[in-house]
Amino acid sequence: MAHYEEVSVSGFQEFNWAVEQHNGKTIFASFTDSKDAGGKSWCPDCVQAEPVVREALKHVSEGCVFIHCQVGDKPYWKDPNNGFRKNLKVTAVPMLLKYGTPQKLAESQCLQADLAEMLFSED
Numbered sequence: 001m002a003h004y005e006e007v008s009v010s011g012f013q014e015f016n017w018a019v020e021q022h023n024g025k026t027i028f029a030s031f032t033d034s035k036d037a038g039g040k041s042w043c044p045d046c047v048q049a050e051p052v053v054r055e056a057l058k059h060v061s062e063g064c065v066f067i068h069c070q071v072g073d074k075p076y077w078k079d080p081n082n083g084f085r086k087n088l089k090v091t092a093v094p095m096l097l098k099y100g101t102p103q104k105l106a107e108s109q110c111l112q113a114d115l116a117e118m119l120f121s122e123d
Contacts, residue, residue, distance in 0.1 A: 003062040010034060010070040012083030018067050019099060026064040027099035028120060031090050033077070034070035042074045049094040049110035056116035067099075098122075 007018045019027060030053055033043035041047050057066060071077050071084050071093055084090040090097075096119055097104035103122065109115050 004057070004060045004064045004066055006066045006068065008068045008070075011072060012087070015067065015069045015084075015088075018065075018069075022065040022067075026061065027067060028060060028064060029067045029069060029097050029099050031069050031071050031084065031093050031095040031097075033074070033093055034072050036073075043093050045107055045111070046094045052111055052113050052116055053094075053096060056113060056120050059117045059121040061121070 005022070007022075009015050009018050015029070032046040032050070033041050035041050060066060071090070072082070076082055077084075077093065080086075092106040094110040095104060095106045096110050096116060098119060103119055105112075105115055105119055
């Protein structure tokens with residue numbers, strides 16, 4: 001059984017709601033593409049990063065929250081004015097970050113198990 005809470009959301013508004021619900025806790029967030037109706041991803045790096053991130057989650061401290069957020073379809077993601085880019089400075093997918101801090105991993109960094117483990121295990 002996981003020693004952290006995991007929340008899956010889709011879109012900018014749901015992400016903000018999830019953050020509000022867990023105010024005061026350490027929040028880690030993973031931003032990935034949204035899969036189509038058939039379960040197919042438009043971001044090959046997101047597909048490759050998923051098992052690496054899942055494995056690294058074993059290093060998350062007790063009581064933390066992990067939010068997995070799907071950012072939307074490719075046209076929405078490419079819009080420079082989407083909420084993720086404009087308000088959260090999420091400029092790439094996949095992206096892992098410790099919410100409220102400058103600590104983050106983007107794109108190919110998310111494929112490196114040692115970096116993901118380090119992000120999750122740092123206090």
